[in-house]
Amino acid sequence: MWALVWLLLPSLAFAQVPSNEYLRADSAQFQVFFRQEDAGTYRALWGSLYAGARRLETTLGIPLRDTVTFIITPTREEWRRVTGGLPDWAQGVSNPYYRVAILKSPRFGDPMRPFYVTAIHELVHLLLRSGKPDAFIPRWLDEGLAQTLSGESLHLRTGLISQAVLSGRIHNFYQIEHVMQMRANEASLAYAESITAVDLLLKNYGWDGVRRYVGALRDGLTPDKAFIRAFGIHIGEFEGQWFEYLRENYRMSFFQNWHFYLGIIFLPFLALAGLFAWLRRRRILKKWEEEEQTEIIGGTTEDYYSSDDEY
Numbered sequence: 001m002w003a004l005v006w007l008l009l010p011s012l013a014f015a016q017v018p019s020n021e022y023l024r025a026d027s028a029q030f031q032v033f034f035r036q037e038d039a040g041t042y043r044a045l046w047g048s049l050y051a052g053a054r055r056l057e058t059t060l061g062i063p064l065r066d067t068v069t070f071i072i073t074p075t076r077e078e079w080r081r082v083t084g085g086l087p088d089w090a091q092g093v094s095n096p097y098y099r100v101a102i103l104k105s106p107r108f109g110d111p112m113r114p115f116y117v118t119a120i121h122e123l124v125h126l127l128l129r130s131g132k133p134d135a136f137i138p139r140w141l142d143e144g145l146a147q148t149l150s151g152e153s154l155h156l157r158t159g160l161i162s163q164a165v166l167s168g169r170i171h172n173f174y175q176i177e178h179v180m181q182m183r184a185n186e187a188s189l190a191y192a193e194s195i196t197a198v199d200l201l202l203k204n205y206g207w208d209g210v211r212r213y214v215g216a217l218r219d220g221l222t223p224d225k226a227f228i229r230a231f232g233i234h235i236g237e238f239e240g241q242w243f244e245y246l247r248e249n250y251r252m253s254f255f256q257n258w259h260f261y262l263g264i265i266f267l268p269f270l271a272l273a274g275l276f277a278w279l280r281r282r283r284i285l286k287k288w289e290e291e292e293q294t295e296i297i298g299g300t301t302e303d304y305y306s307s308d309d310e311y
Contacts, residue, residue: 029053029064034072038105041072045119052120056127056149061211062218065131068099070119076108089184091115094122096129120150132218139177141217143191144198145210157192161250164189170246173197173239193246200245201238205231 022033025042030049034042053064073079076088083093083102091113094101101122106115124146129135147154164170171190179190201210209230216226227235 027067029067031067031069032072033069035074035105037107038072038074041106041115045070045072045116048116048119049123052123053127056120056124059149059207060124060127060145060214062127062130062214064127066099068101068123068126070122071100071102072105073102074105074107076104079104087180087184087187089187092118092122094125096126097133099126099133101126117150117152121146121152124149128214129218135218135220136223137214137217138173138223139179140173140194140197141201141213142194143176143179144194144196144201147191147195148198148202152195154192154195157188158250160185160189161192161196161246164193165246165250170243173235196246196250197242200242204238204241 022035023039023042025032025034025046030046032042032045049070057063071082073082079102080086083090086093089110091109092101092103101119103109103115103119103122109115109118125142128137128142128145161170169189171186171193176190176194179187182190198210201213205213212230213226216229217223219226221229224235227233227238231238
């Protein structure tokens with residue numbers, strides 16, 4: 001994900017951080033800031049960035065023209081301070097205008113979101129606007145490509161899409177544009193939808209088509225005009241094809257998520273069973289109370305205390 005947060009400008013962000021708290025590593029293409037406790041993470045990140053950059057440049061047909069900066073924030077508090085308070089569900093953020101990406105240290109980030117996958121995800125955002133920081137890349141394409149090229153899996157989120165298809169809650173491209181204002185569950189759905197849109201784009205036009213579309217966007221064309229130049233149709237027509245693609249391919253995910261729906265179906269029955277059990281217990285307790293009262297009223301004090309036991 002990316003956002004034009006002015007605090008991401010290195011000179012401003014690090015004006016608030018004592019210079020001796022961060023270590024720094026430089027090369028022609030990458031600059032990494034990290035704390036001593038993340039030194040091992042930095043060394044592995046360095047290799048991932050170089051290997052990833054070569055692969056991404058070839059796939060997208062875009063050279064990484066400028067040095068980009070990665071900041072590994074060591075704590076949740078530092079993450080919030082440096083990013084200006086972005087949602088906690090975010091694992092990384094990049095600002096192509098300033099060529100900066102900020103990552104959560106794996107020591108406090110989401111263990112289900114591998115750190116190095118997030119780093120490549122953010123590198124895709126930076127590369128798409130390398131040398132063209134003002135280029136407008138639609139969010140569905142931006143996030144879809146970042147997830148696809150970083151190797152993020154859709155498998156665990158197919159249930160979200162199938163539920164949205166069945167309930168008619170699929171986001172359109174305009175709504176996906178505002179993912180940063182969404183809650184975690186809605187944002188997760190929007191990210192999953194973005195992957196499927198890129199899947200369909202690749203299925204229809206291949207990587208050559210993606211490169212044509214990205215090139216037109218980098219030339220400054222609007223998403224619709226760029227789509228017409230690259231594919232000869234309006235983007236709205238593709239969006240309609242995508243809706244149909246989701247209905248045809250993800251409605252069957254109902255059966256892949258049968259346990260979820262089975263739980264929903266049986267929940268009312270479980271609640272009723274619990275209610276009946278509670279009422280039955282109430283009846284039994286009331287019966288016992290009535291029997292006890294009858295015994296006390298019908299007997300005497302001597303009878304109550306009499307016993308064969310010795311005290």
